[in-house]
Amino acid sequence: MLPTAPQHNGLSVARLIGYSLLAGLALCAVKGPDLIGIDPARQSLMHTLQGPSAEHWLGTDHLGRDMLARLLSGAQLSLALAALSVLTAALPGTLLGILASWYGGWTERLLTLFADAVLALPGLLLVLMLAAISPGSWWALYAGLSLTLWVEYFRYTRQRSRVILSEPSVEASRLLGFGATHIIKRHLLPEIGPGLLTIAAFGAATAVTAVAALGFVSVGIRPPTAEWGVMMTQLLPYWREAPFLILQPVLCLVVTVLALHLSVGVRRPT
Amino acid sequence: MIRSSGLWSALAGRASQAVLVAVVVGVVSFSMMQALPGDSAYRIAAGRYGYDMMDAASADVVRTELGLDKPTSVQLANWLGSLARLDLGKSAVTGNAVADELKVQLGHSLLLAGAGILVSLIIAVPIGIAAGLRPGGALDRITLGASIVLRAVPAFALGVLLMLALAVHIKLLPVAGFQSPKHLILPALTLGLGLAAVSSRVVRDAVSEAMAADWQLFSRTKGLSSGQTLRRHVLRNATLPVIAYIGVQLAYVIEGVVIVESVFAWPGIGHALVHAIFGRDVAMVQGTALALGLTYVVLNLIIDLCCHGIDPRRRSIT
């Protein structure tokens, strides 16, 4: 009877922008490096800190390397790491969440203890420490991210599933003779799916940010690899000569995180 | 009957969280130790006696003394045991006791965290209330847009942008260091803006939800004016979710402290942690991470107690 909330349209537009930005970023990351065909590591000490030109569309850095090539290569690294760690966090996290809420008892207590152990420390701190076991290696970073991110899926799935499994509709389905597969497929997944997607988008944003943050404070990915955070550290001393250079990786990072947030309507499920 | 079981379970929960913090930090630090290249007995001996005085014999003494020839599981147990005795060891770089270094740094970090939270409240509360009173209004939409964009700017990028915009361009503020109160402004602003990006929306939601509640309308229809209703009912009710949300934001505060300190060379625990990781100073990594983790737990506990104190439902007569 009451009119629907007017915000709905605004959010859909936001999502659309998010999707387009994400698609564009993914395309750049996958095809970009091949298309421009410039080696991001090739130095040219005769052409350092240059502005945009026909040869170097976004200029060159302090070692004369092509900025566009380095940004694209950085995008590839960030997005790949984010996608990989989100995937390896989401699947076990969701499955364990369903498992815990389904069986309860010791299974649930044990899994919850694991989750609490991960949650005892702020996420970035844990990633930082895990990555520090083998500094500079991308796999330590990846393992740290996955290990930190799975908890959100677990917690969300467990909490929602507990509520859903105690609903009359599940009892009705059991009385009608349906088994676990049906209940997971028809009751659980449709209800928690959208929430999981949102967690995935926020998790990917967290991963991209963490990779850059660690790179920026010199404890993550190391130079000479082209990574946005590393690029920012390296270009910061040259802000006076070439402020447009330091702004480029910052902008890339912000746009990526913004696109991920927008694609799921900005709000995090609780 | 006075119900206080909620308080005790909160205390017990935080206590077990503190234990988990110690275990996780201990295990990860131990793994870091194991992963270091070379013979750890040599390294420790070098740390103790200096590189000049150290030889294979002293390394062997260390090896037997610390049980480094024993299986990994025994070594881990020993490691966690000394952690349980709060024996944090010495820094491999400076040679000072880790605990002594932490004492100074912790004060600096708490100052920064406190200032950051203060800045965020100064920004978020008035904006949130104003936006929440007119949901969908111009201010609401503008601050929503600002919040979305600001949320997408990670703390260190925000730090860099503020540094470029304020300190260097306007030559207004010192960029890095810790010599005067002025040095606090940029780091606190960085931390506070990041926090306010989300908490302004939390305040806004709490206020607009309270304004849409049945009891808000009933307070009006029983004859109270809009100002009276706001002061007596709406703000009181809106405070609770906001305080609870500060608890959620603590993780961001701690993460922010680590990153912001590194950006502005603020001599706090976060800065020390990053340095220790970079320098492979495992004892310092363990000490700083433990201090940050326990600070996180204590701050959470304070928020728990605040919520408990504010919400009469938690200690009501039933």
Place this chain on the structure above:
Amino acid sequence: MSPVSIAVEALSVFAGTKQLLGPITFNLAAGRALVIMGETGAGKSLLAQAILGTLPAGLHASGLIHLNGQRIDQLSPEERSSFWGRDVSILPQEPWLALDPLMQASRQVNEAHHLVAGLGSRAASVATRNDFTTLDLNGAERRLPGALSGGMAQRVAFAAATAADAPVLIADEPTKGLDAERSTKIIHLLAKKPDQGGTLLAITHEASVARRLGGDIMVLKSGKLVESGHTEKVLKNPAADYTQQLLDAEPQAWPKQPATPCGDILLSAENLCIWRGKKCLLEDFSLKLHANERIAISGPSGVGKTSLLDVLAGIRAPRQGQVKRMRSVAATGIQKLYQDPPAAFPGKVLLGKSLRDVARLHGVDWAVVTEYLSHLGIHPSLLERRPDSVSGGELQRISIARALTANPLVLLADEPTSRLDPITQRETLAMIADIATERGIAIVLVTHDLVIADRWADSHYQLQNTGA
């Protein structure tokens, strides 16, 4: 002649261009009561909101409104709010939600005496204490709303709303969610208003409430006036079919369902004991359920009716005693109907898909299911929707069809109609009875309404609180 308190002329409410209510015209004099009656969605609450100026955003009203002789419909919202509490008291629909959850009950009444009636702080305290005594609320002064019962919350809200003693009282569904005893109390309070020379405008969906309030009545259907007049006359000799239907839907007016001959025993329960936590809800309960039999179980809330059904269904084990299912009854031969139909279906799945799943599982031809549906008066187009976009009555009938697809011999119905409008309630229960008779299904109906239990069932078990 007494002065006119509320005068409404051609009052209509619109959502955009869609007319939801009206046009309505009436004059209500001081010392009189007017009851607005109709089912959910009849626009009754909109009428009160339009008079007060509290319509939700997106709705707007047209027409003339006079309150105590002053035209108010063209005033600004802030001006209109100055009447609230002082010239017109408004009793809220959901008293629990209308009280500030963080403020003690007495302070919420006290602030009305102090800030609205303008009493000094000492006089306000005295007035508040008097209110709590007269309204039988002693001991509830320092409680928070969450610790009040529904009836107590209703009376606290009443005290707060009427603190400034406004001459006009508007009450929206004052008996919603209250049991018989508490309803009587609040109706008694309301009826005092016109007796003391004030004016009462009451909104309800229950004919029994209207009957007890007296005065005049207006019957609304989908926002349109069906008939109006003197309450007693209209309820005795309604001119409109719709009013007659509303009256027929009152359980007191139901014909007694004819008893059915019983068949074989399907389910027997012996010496059941049911506990919730440390509390014994039910002791030594036995029951034999025969094919074709209709049993009703009634009792106050919290007595363990739902737990008993769960034990009968085999979902939950009894603490003592046993439930025996005859060999003729398959595992899926016992099905349940639920109180809240939307909660009984997977929320994100189209209804058609849900039903097809059941048909496939039980090897039932889809044509058979569609036949059940058409028999229950469900249009196939509804199956293209999700549970939340179908009305409660329709959804309950779809859940009956779903249960039938599993070929049950026993149907356990847990308050299946308590959330439905009276007319729908009557139709649905009649349908359940018909189907059971046709197919020889035994039914256990749990209800809080003694009259329904009595009219509808062959036998009636009344559960009582076991003091313990």
